[in-house]
Amino acid sequence: MECRLCLGPAPAETSVSIFSDPHPQRLEQRIRTCCQIQVKRGDGLPDTVCLSCKTNLELLISFREACFRSYETSQLRLDDCLKIKTEEVLLEDVIWDDEPALPTIHQNNSEISSQAFPSETKLILHERSHTGEKYTCDICLKSYSQRSNLTFHKKSHTGIRSHRCDICLKSFIRKHHLASHLRSHTGEKPYKCEICLKSFSEQSSLRIHEKSHTEPHVKLHKCEICLKSFSRKSSLVMHVKLHTGKKPYKCDICLKSFAEKSNLEKHKKVHTGIKPHKCDICLKSFAQKTVLVIHLRTHTGEKPYECEICLKSFAQKCKLQLHKTKAH
Known part of the structure; x- marks a missing residue:
């Protein structure tokens, strides 16, 4: 009996099984999150950890979570400071009684775009679509027009997923992602196409579908093997996998593999026992x-x-x- 993490002795009476730990967040997930080590059932490597490594792992998780909570608090404080500074600038934009009213930069931009906005903040965010100003992730260099979206994106690098499905225990970074996922269990499809009345569980899927009515002839992405065409590049990418035979998405319960992630998610419902x-x-x-x-x-x-x-x-x-x- 060896420890998966330090390869030290891990006798049964003083060790913990990786795949039977009663913790709400499974032990293999915590190891992947903190150590970036892939842990899979039946991979031929030790499936236990010693108490010393488990304690160190818990301390590391607590420290990481504390750091990220502090980081988010600092970001909120920074956003508040920037908001105050913005308001101070707006207060200085005073028109004297004996001077003609001059159009501000914000007024000019709103006239150019012919759009009205309910608040100054909304207008400032809209103007970035003209100026190209963006907030960039210092890890993967992906850019966003809003700081809040960048803050949420950075959570994908931490591995922390605080919103958990009570049915299949899958975790998500954002609450609305969990809400969308729950519809895969309930079968709810609240978004309906007004043209053909077909329903979808996510609004993004409805928008993509609606293009088939407005642009039914546009199929720009062609498979070089069978010459079949697709309107979306993502559909072509999934289709090509059928020719290659690659099945990169594996069920961590029964190890069955799938070419598409969506098919894996559908398959996992079999293990939950829920049949809606x-x-x-x-x-x-x-x-x-x-x-x-x-x-x-x-x-x-x-x-x-x-x-x-x-x-x-x-x-x-x-x-x-x-x-x-x-x-x-």
């Missing part, structure tokens, strides 16, 4: 809505996938592809 999608005919429940749709075809007899060679029909697309491989 119920068949109205036989009352059988399913973890994924797509599986329910396929199941309903056993009641309706629908077979939408037809072989163009022999005209045989199938209820599932994968069955059609298997048929083509074997029969033709």
Whole structure:
């Protein structure tokens, strides 16, 4: 029995198993966060840590969290100071009774853009879209027009994810990301397309979908292997993975691999035991809505996938592809 971190002796009575630690944030996640060491079940390396290393790890986590809390407090104080300075500058912008009123820079910019804003702060943020002024991350050099967005972005480098899903224990940096994730468990899709009434769980997905109605002919990204075209580069990137056979997204529970991250997230629902999608005919429940749709075809007899060679029909697309491989 060796310690995963120091390779010292770690007898069962004085060691802690990495994958059975009762702490709310799993031990393997804390090791990855603080030590940047990848820890996976069944990787052939020790799966225990000695009490000394565990204590040091907890101290390191507490110290990191304290540092980041102090950093965020300092950022808020700095933002408050900048806000006060901005207000002081605005107070100096006084028009004397015997002088004609001259347009300010802010007025000129608002006239150029023909937009009105409810507050001076909103106008200042808007003006950065014209000036190009941005706040840059000193770690990865990614830029943002608002300091608050940069502050949130920097949390992605710390590994601290304070918003946790109570169902699957997945953690997120921002609260609204957790809210969007929870819809993957409930099946809620509050964003509806006004044209075709198709619903989506996230507003960003709806915006992308709406472009298919306004710009249905624009498909600029073409696969060099099969020549299929896509309107978004991200869709092409995911499609190419089907040709390469690469499956970089692995389930940390059963080690099954997937080509797309979204398919991995759907697969993980199987391990939670939650099945929110119920068949109205036989009352059988399913973890994924797509599986329910396929199941309903056993009641309706629908077979939408037809072989163009022999005209045989199938209820599932994968069955059609298997048929083509074997029969033709």
